[in-house]
Amino acid sequence: MDHQRVLDTLTESVRLVAPDVDITELAPELTLSDLGCNSIDRAEIVSITMEAVGADIPISALHKGSTIGELVRLFVQHS
Amino acid sequence: MTQLHEVVVTGLGVVTAIGDDVDSFTDALRRGHQGITERPGHDGQAPVHVAAAPILDIGQVLDRMGPTPTADRARAARVLAGVSVSLRRAVAAACEAWRGAGLAERGVPHERSGIVVGGTNLTLDHFTTAQIAAQRSPNYVRPTTALRVLDTDHVGVISHVLPIHGEGLVAGGASASGNLAVATAARMVALGDLDVCLVVASSPELTAVEAAAYRNIGALAVGPPGAPFTAARCGFVPATAAAAVVLERAGGPGQAEPVRLRSWFAALDGNSFANPSLAGEVAAMRSALERAGVRPGDVDYVNAHGSGSLVGDETEAQAIATVFGTGDGAPVVNATKALVGHALGAAGLVELVATVVQLASGFVHPHPGEPDPALPPCRFAGPTARPAGLRVAVTNGFGFGGFNSALVLSR
Numbered sequence: 001m002d003h004q005r006v007l008d009t010l011t012e013s014v015r016l017v018a019p020d021v022d023i024t025e026l027a028p029e030l031t032l033s034d035l036g037c038n039s040i041d042r043a044e045i046v047s048i049t050m051e052a053v054g055a056d057i058p059i060s061a062l063h064k065g066s067t068i069g070e071l072v073r074l075f076v077q078h079s
Numbered sequence: 080m081t082q083l084h085e086v087v088v089t090g091l092g093v094v095t096a097i098g099d100d101v102d103s104f105t106d107a108l109r110r111g112h113q114g115i116t117e118r119p120g121h122d123g124q125a126p127v128h129v130a131a132a133p134i135l136d137i138g139q140v141l142d143r144m145g146p147t148p149t150a151d152r153a154r155a156a157r158v159l160a161g162v163s164v165s166l167r168r169a170v171a172a173a174c175e176a177w178r179g180a181g182l183a184e185r186g187v188p189h190e191r192s193g194i195v196v197g198g199t200n201l202t203l204d205h206f207t208t209a210q211i212a213a214q215r216s217p218n219y220v221r222p223t224t225a226l227r228v229l230d231t232d233h234v235g236v237i238s239h240v241l242p243i244h245g246e247g248l249v250a251g252g253a254s255a256s257g258n259l260a261v262a263t264a265a266r267m268v269a270l271g272d273l274d275v276c277l278v279v280a281s282s283p284e285l286t287a288v289e290a291a292a293y294r295n296i297g298a299l300a301v302g303p304p305g306a307p308f309t310a311a312r313c314g315f316v317p318a319t320a321a322a323a324v325v326l327e328r329a330g331g332p333g334q335a336e337p338v339r340l341r342s343w344f345a346a347l348d349g350n351s352f353a354n355p356s357l358a359g360e361v362a363a364m365r366s367a368l369e370r371a372g373v374r375p376g377d378v379d380y381v382n383a384h385g386s387g388s389l390v391g392d393e394t395e396a397q398a399i400a401t402v403f404g405t406g407d408g409a410p411v412v413n414a415t416k417a418l419v420g421h422a423l424g425a426a427g428l429v430e431l432v433a434t435v436v437q438l439a440s441g442f443v444h445p446h447p448g449e450p451d452p453a454l455p456p457c458r459f460a461g462p463t464a465r466p467a468g469l470r471v472a473v474t475n476g477f478g479f480g481g482f483n484s485a486l487v488l489s490r
Binding site for chain 2: 016017018019020040043044047048050051056057058059
């Protein structure tokens with residue numbers, strides 16, 4: 001799956017999980033934590049996105065320091 | 080010795096197949112509207128009949144909170160993100176009841192407000208979806224499933240949206256959950272452990288497994304369902320619904336003659352099979368009346384459990400006839416399940432709302448269909464609503480597992 005589609009899917013997941021986050025602020029160098037997502041939010045967003053794009057990585061292998069850009073690259077790689 | 084307080088009902092909330100708030104529900108009860116629809120069966124099976132409450136989106140649920148500071152509404156939206164359809168209905172009903180009791184304005188200390196959620200197996204629908212995801216990959220099981228798959232998520236979410244910091248728990252009694260949850264809440268208020276107790280119940284849609292199990296045990300209505308207590312009855316019509324009531328001590332501020340909860344009674348048959356007990360049902364009604372200090376002749380109206388079960392309805396009709404007789408002084412009887420279906424764990428609470436509404440508004444809702452002539456001639460309500468100066472009512476709740484219960488209410 002291409003980079004933009006994965007990013008769009010992740011953006012949609014953020015909107016579902018954390019409706020109070022301003023998704024226009026999503027930028028590749030930011031982490032989900034920077035945007036105000038707590039640890040449950042982050043794990044949830046990752047799980048939803050991975051299922052939607054067909055990526056399958058242990059959630060615990062990802063950490064709060066992963067930027068949005070890094071997450072998208074990982075999901076593209078494993079989808 | 081602790082003084083037991085009298086308990087009153089000060090707020091009501093409801094979301095059902097025939098009305099998604101108390102006003103529209105009351106109107107539908109008056110009209111005798113039956114909210115039963117036909118749906119294609121699971122996996123090519125015969126069509127099924129259900130009574131489905133509407134699906135509310137988060138905005139509709141939040142509107143039930145009434146005028147609310149933006150920050151509180153935003154926080155509630157966050158709490159409700161990803162919450163199941165049935166829990167959204169529970170929150171909607173809870174907010175309607177809370178508002179109806181005027182609690183937003185009254186500033187009851189948060190630690191003096193509690194909640195009892197009625198019902199069990201509240202999250203099997205969520206579990207089924209999560210299981211499908213798990214079969215694809217364990218990484219697709221949502222982290223929030225750890226929270227959502229617990230029945231107590233209903234307590235957590237409602238107390239996160241409404242200011243409830245007193246005691247909270249889930250109380251289950253199968254199809255008698257409504258009365259049991261009310262009894263549990265009433266005890267806490269009567270003892271003075273709480274000033275206010277919200278009681279909420281909401282039933283999720285049946286999973287395919289549950290539907291098959293109920294069909295295979297012969298409990299589910301197959302084919303066009305006959306109404307409860309009619310000769311054509313053939314089992315229950317599954318329903319989704321949510322209901323809520325607020326219980327408080329009598330004599331509080333701003334209470335304009337609320338309906339009084341005079342007593343509650345619950346007991347077991349010591350029977351884990353599905354068959355009802357005539358003696359157990361008679362004892363439940365008689366004991367509730369004794370506790371209330373009310374004679375059978377004083378009762379104007381009985382809201383029957385009336386699930387549409389062949390043997391269940393027969394047993395209950397005999398029990399009602401035994402306790403109250405069938406002469407001129409006997410109470411009028413109807414079965415709200417004829418109109419809203421059987422919401423299982425939420426049924427009893429929907430029926431309490433229906434009972435309070437009829438008591439307060441002075442009418443009995445219709446009882447569709449001709450009563451089965453093989454049953455004792457209880458005074459079943461007719462095909463149209465009748466004005467009635469109701470003063471005292473009884474509402475019954477029975478459940479698999481040998482549960483028998485009854486509440487007595489008066490105006």
